[in-house]
Amino acid sequence: MLRYQEDNELHLDFHGTTNTTLNYIAENYGVEALKEILRKTGRDVYKSIHEKLVKGDASELLEHLNWFYFREKGKYQLTVEENRIVLEVFECPAIRHLRKLGLEPSPHVCLQTSEVNAGMCENSPWRSEVQVLGEGHCIQTFTKDAGK
Amino acid sequence: MIPSDHFVRFYNEVFKFLDERDGLRPYYDQISRHQELHCLEWFRRDGLKGMYDYWEHIRIEENCEMEQKLLPDRLYFRMSRCPSLSKVLDCDAEPCAKYCDHCAGWVLPLLTKCGYYYVENIIGRKTPECVSVITPSKEVAEEVQKEYLSSAVEENTVFSNLDNWEEVERNKRS
Numbered sequence: 672m673l674r675y676q677e678d679n680e681l682h683l684d685f686h687g688t689t690n691t692t693l694n695y696i697a698e699n700y701g702v703e704a705l706k707e708i709l710r711k712t713g714r715d716v717y718k719s720i721h722e723k724l725v726k727g728d729a730s731e732l733l734e735h736l737n738w739f740y741f742r743e744k745g746k747y748q749l750t751v752e753e754n755r756i757v758l759e760v761f762e763c764p765a766i767r768h769l770r771k772l773g774l775e776p777s778p779h780v781c782l783q784t785s786e787v788n789a790g791m792c793e794n795s796p797w798r799s800e801v802q803v804l805g806e807g808h809c810i811q812t813f814t815k816d817a818g819k
Numbered sequence: 820m821i822p823s824d825h826f827v828r829f830y831n832e833v834f835k836f837l838d839e840r841d842g843l844r845p846y847y848d849q850i851s852r853h854q855e856l857h858c859l860e861w862f863r864r865d866g867l868k869g870m871y872d873y874w875e876h877i878r879i880e881e882n883c884e885m886e887q888k889l890l891p892d893r894l895y896f897r898m899s900r901c902p903s904l905s906k907v908l909d910c911d912a913e914p915c916a917k918y919c920d921h922c923a924g925w926v927l928p929l930l931t932k933c934g935y936y937y938v939e940n941i942i943g944r945k946t947p948e949c950v951s952v953i954t955p956s957k958e959v960a961e962e963v964q965k966e967y968l969s970s971a972v973e974e975n976t977v978f979s980n981l982d983n984w985e986e987v988e989r990n991k992r993s
Contacts, residue, residue, distance in 0.1 A: 674911065677824040682880040684857065685826035691853040692833055695846060700836075708836050709829075711912075712821070716828045718911035739822035765820045772856070783821045783829075 673734050674719035681743065684772065686765040693777040705779060706786045713790020724795035729756060729813065732791065736811075740764070754815040763807035776806070784811060831907045834915035843917065847924030854925050855932070862933045867894045870935075870953055893954040893963075901947040908945065919944055923978035931980045934991030936960035938979040940967035955991060957984055 696705040714721050720731045733751060736758050740747045743764035750757040765783075769776050781803050788799035788811060802810045821829050837843045861869045871889045874896065878885050884900035903922075907914045919941040930937045930953060938960050939951035952963045960981055967977045980987060 675825065675828075675909075677822075679882045680880050681823055682877070683823050684880075685823040687856075688850065688853060689821055689826055689829065691849060692830070692846075695849050696833065696836075699842070699845075700840070704836070708832050712829050712832045715912035716825065716832065716910060739820070739824065742824070743820075743822065745820075760820075763820055765823075768823075774856075787821060 673731060673738060674717075676738060677742075683743070683764070683768045686768045687772050687774055689765070689783065690769055690774055690777045690780060693779040693783065697777075697779050702779065702782075706782060709782055709786030710790035710793065713787040714793055717787070717791050721791050721793065721795070724792055724797045727796050727815065729797060729815070732756070732797075732813065754817065756813040758811040760807070760809050760811070763809070766807040781809065784809065788813070825906075827903045827906045828910050828912065830921070831910065831915050831918060832912060834918060834921065835913070838915060838917055843920065843924065847921060848928060850921070851925040851928040854929055858929060859932065862930070862935075866955075867935075867953065870894050892956055893952050893959055896949075896951045898947070898949045901949060904947040908947065914945075916944065919949070919976075920978075922949070927978065927980045931983050931987055932990055934987055934989075934993070936980060936984075936987055938963045938967060938981070939977070940971065941976045941978070943973050943976065957981070957988070 693705060696708060720735055723729070723731050733756060737749055740760065745764045746761040748759045766776050766780065781801060785799070785801040788801065792799045792813065796816045797813050798816065800812045804810065834843065837846050858873055861873060865872070867889060871887055871894055874887060877883065878887070882902045883898060885896060885898045888895040904918060907918050923937070923939050927937055934955065936954050936957060937951065939949060941949045952960070954960050960979060964977065964979050964981060971977055
């Protein structure tokens with residue numbers, strides 16, 4: 672069950688404000704500070720997902736990924752195995768909307784994925800990895816350490 | 820991707836980080852410049868009606884419980900359930916004590932540039948309600964500010980750009 676499951680109107684322009692914020696923090700406080708804010712978002716905002724992952728349970732993470740990429744009309748494929756979750760995003764809804772607004776995606780735009788995922792997995796048997804294959808195209812992999 | 824639904828919860832983390840470093844004001848200015856992309860020409864061209872239309876679009880997309888009244892000399896808002904603060908209060912991370920300040924933080928510089936006065940009463944920092952007025956009239960803004968200050972329960976809950984009235988008047992003419 673998801674801790675947050677919005678199902679009403681979407682305000683996609685928030686992707687523009689996120690983009691501006693990523694640039695602002697990186698330019699004024701450094702990329703490491705930006706990563707820390709994003710990891711903290713993963714740990715604290717998504718506390719419920721994080722706590723389940725610490726116990727080895729990826730059920731809420733799966734629901735979260737599926738619900739929000741579906742809700743924002745992303746093109747994606749989610750593959751689930753016992754100790755491995757692979758989300759291939761073929762067209763990122765955030766980047767698609769930035770282009771629609773005429774905004775250049777931040778050079779740090781994919782950190783919102785890699786660092787929030789890392790924060791959710793922190794101190795858990797799960798680890799995350801993001802491979803960026805092109806603009807709006809990535810593979811997010813969550814792997815559970817064997818024996819944990 | 821941080822879902823657009825969860826942006827305000829991320830925003831809250833950013834505010835806490837910046838507040839610890841006394842860095843909120845320059846960030847609000849940056850967000851205000853970003854918002855110019857959506858609003859500046861629209862507001863300058865269409866005035867209060869343009870602002871009404873913009874916030875009507877926001878009311879729908881952001882799921883606000885909000886009433887707007889467009890009068891000849893002012894645009895009046897009453898937010899009875901702010902979706903932004905509501906989400907931050909419904910979050911496993913701690914709310915930033917200054918969360919509500921961001922609204923006036925980006926709106927005030929934008930409306931100053933457009934030559935309008937803005938007066939807002941956030942009522943309470945843990946109450947997802949607020950009232951505000953946008954007006955081209957300094958006299959109306961002063962009257963509204965007086966009314967909000969007289970009814971304020973908490974400190975520092977009333978915001979306005981009346982201190983920058985000369986800039987507002989100059990921008991009104993340009």
